[in-house]
Amino acid sequence: MSGWWIAFQGIVAREVLRFVHQRERFLGALVRPLVWLFVFAAGFRAALGIAIIPPYETYIPYETYIVPGLIGMIQLFNGMQGSLSMVYDREMGSMRILLTSPLPRGFLLLARLLGGVVVSVLQVAAFLLIVRLYGIDLPAWAPLTVLPALLLNGLMLGALGMVLASTIRQLENFAGVMNFVVFPLFFLSSALYPLYRMEEAGPLLWWLCSLNPFTHGVELIRFALYGQVDGLALAVVTGATLLFAALAVRGYSPARGMGSRAPSAAG
Amino acid sequence: MTVPALEVEGLRHSYGGERHALEDIGFRVMPGAFTCLLGPNGAGKSTLFALATGLLQPNSGRVRIHGHDVAQAPGDALARLGVVFQQPTLDLDLTVVQNLRYFAALHGIGRREADRRIETELTRLSLFERRGEKVRALNGGHRRRVEIARALLHRPSLLLLDEPTVGLDIPARRTLIRHVHALCAENGIAVLWATHLIDEIDPATDHVVVLHRGRVRASGPVAAVNAETGCATVAESFDRLTAARPVTDVGANAEAAA
Numbered sequence: 140m141s142g143w144w145i146a147f148q149g150i151v152a153r154e155v156l157r158f159v160h161q162r163e164r165f166l167g168a169l170v171r172p173l174v175w176l177f178v179f180a181a182g183f184r185a186a187l188g189i190a191i192i193p194p195y196e197t198y199i200p201y202e203t204y205i206v207p208g209l210i211g212m213i214q215l216f217n218g219m220q221g222s223l224s225m226v227y228d229r230e231m232g233s234m235r236i237l238l239t240s241p242l243p244r245g246f247l248l249l250a251r252l253l254g255g256v257v258v259s260v261l262q263v264a265a266f267l268l269i270v271r272l273y274g275i276d277l278p279a280w281a282p283l284t285v286l287p288a289l290l291l292n293g294l295m296l297g298a299l300g301m302v303l304a305s306t307i308r309q310l311e312n313f314a315g316v317m318n319f320v321v322f323p324l325f326f327l328s329s330a331l332y333p334l335y336r337m338e339e340a341g342p343l344l345w346w347l348c349s350l351n352p353f354t355h356g357v358e359l360i361r362f363a364l365y366g367q368v369d370g371l372a373l374a375v376v377t378g379a380t381l382l383f384a385a386l387a388v389r390g391y392s393p394a395r396g397m398g399s400r401a402p403s404a405a406g
Numbered sequence: 407m408t409v410p411a412l413e414v415e416g417l418r419h420s421y422g423g424e425r426h427a428l429e430d431i432g433f434r435v436m437p438g439a440f441t442c443l444l445g446p447n448g449a450g451k452s453t454l455f456a457l458a459t460g461l462l463q464p465n466s467g468r469v470r471i472h473g474h475d476v477a478q479a480p481g482d483a484l485a486r487l488g489v490v491f492q493q494p495t496l497d498l499d500l501t502v503v504q505n506l507r508y509f510a511a512l513h514g515i516g517r518r519e520a521d522r523r524i525e526t527e528l529t530r531l532s533l534f535e536r537r538g539e540k541v542r543a544l545n546g547g548h549r550r551r552v553e554i555a556r557a558l559l560h561r562p563s564l565l566l567l568d569e570p571t572v573g574l575d576i577p578a579r580r581t582l583i584r585h586v587h588a589l590c591a592e593n594g595i596a597v598l599w600a601t602h603l604i605d606e607i608d609p610a611t612d613h614v615v616v617l618h619r620g621r622v623r624a625s626g627p628v629a630a631v632n633a634e635t636g637c638a639t640v641a642e643s644f645d646r647l648t649a650a651r652p653v654t655d656v657g658a659n660a661e662a663a664a
Contacts, residue, residue, distance in 0.1 A: 150508075
């Protein structure tokens with residue numbers, strides 16, 4: 140077995156093990172979208188009607204509409220959690236162990252990224268199980284057809300998180316990510332409302348939502364749940380993934396933060 | 407001619423600003439030698455470690471590990487290097503064996519072989535019984551030993567340890583030093599042990615590299631350094647070489663060749 144494959148498996152296994160050991164993180168990842176589903180969606184159900192838009196072939200309840208958006212939310216938070224964990228690992232030193240492996244740094248970072256995506260897929264699987272038990276109607280094969288979309292969307296968001304991790308100097312600065320990245324990405328997307336609703340609200344809002352790569356990630360998931368491919372979404376998410384991954388690998392420096400921290404502790 | 411396990415040549419690094427963390431330093435560690443990198447806090451020891459492991463890029467100069475340049479051929483250089491950083495780098499939520507398996511995988515060692523080596527190293531460091539415990543449950547001394555076991559899994563020929571005894575009590579420090587000396591003697595591993603504690607040096611066998619304010623002030627076997635400074639003990643030599651008042655550089659950039 141190739142050393143690269145062994146290392147890849149080891150890195151993914153470590154991410155999964157860390158996730159399994161952190162029960163609070165697992166519960167947190169599930170509770171957030173479930174609150175939106177059980178509380179927010181139930182409240183909006185009466186107020187917000189959804190016209191028949193692809194991929195849906197009939198009128199659907201609001202809960203059904205926001206399922207892809209909440210799956211996207213799980214992956215978005217997981218991507219940001221991954222970048223938080225990279226900043227934490229860099230400050231705590233465990234990132235050094237990864238990067239002193241003799242394998243190329245780009246490969247190690249991408250493997251780490253994929254490890255995070257695998258964790259997000261596990262979270263989504265648990266969420267879909269609850270969605271089914273809650274009675275939301277999805278095709279029986281949806282968990283399988285959505286898998287490629289989850290991998291691609293997870294990679295895009297994980298790579299975006301890694302770009303953020305490469306620009307953040309210290310753990311304390313991470314709170315800004317929530318305000319300036321996660322919330323705008325989520326609310327300025329088609330996760331909670333269809334784009335035509337945004338267009339009704341104003342063209343600027345519609346443009347912002349249309350340019351948001353997370354919108355396309357959600358649409359990719361939405362169509363994939365019904366065994367379809369949204370070509371535009373696929374193209375945008377693929378392009379954004381390649382761009383973010385290239386920026387992340389190029390920009391990540393294990394020394395970032397050392398300038399302000401290590402010398403004080405260093406000999 | 408024997409290839410040095412570690413060869414540092416004209417190394418210079420700055421974090422930005424006027425002052426250099428390291429200024430044109432050079433020394434060698436030969437195979438099988440136990441060398442103490444001795445310097446007060448802020449001397450540049452951790453910066454040197456970051457450069458030697460490729461985590462930082464130097465402004466100029468080079469680091470070679472068994473002849474392989476860390477900047478030019480990082481894969482070949484890092485494959486021969488084991489490191490214990492000053493900061494703990496174990497994953498507290500994973501067990502001892504999970505931490506070690508992860509590291510073995512990073513070096514391309516398959517599960518069966520990894521488990522065999524883990525058993526060997528943990529037994530050698532008297533930790534085999536605790537392999538299934540989460541690292542969080544271990545005390546500082548045991549965590550350090552796990553880090554040393556981890557650094558040895560890929561059978562490196564050079565071991566770098568950055569202030570490995572920080573936070574340990576005296577018996578744990580002694581045990582650790584004894585373990586690493588034994589590794590050096592039994593396995594022929596070259597060791598660079600960074601410390602600011604004079605009593606961690608064995609004057610009879612060890613080499614020293616005295617680093618102060620980013621410069622090598624002296625290097626060589628303890629007796630040779632003492633002879634050059636005209637001091638009776640390594641503690642006196644260290645005081646003299648790192649005193650606030652200007653001192654003559656003694657053997658600066660000399661080689662700590664065995």
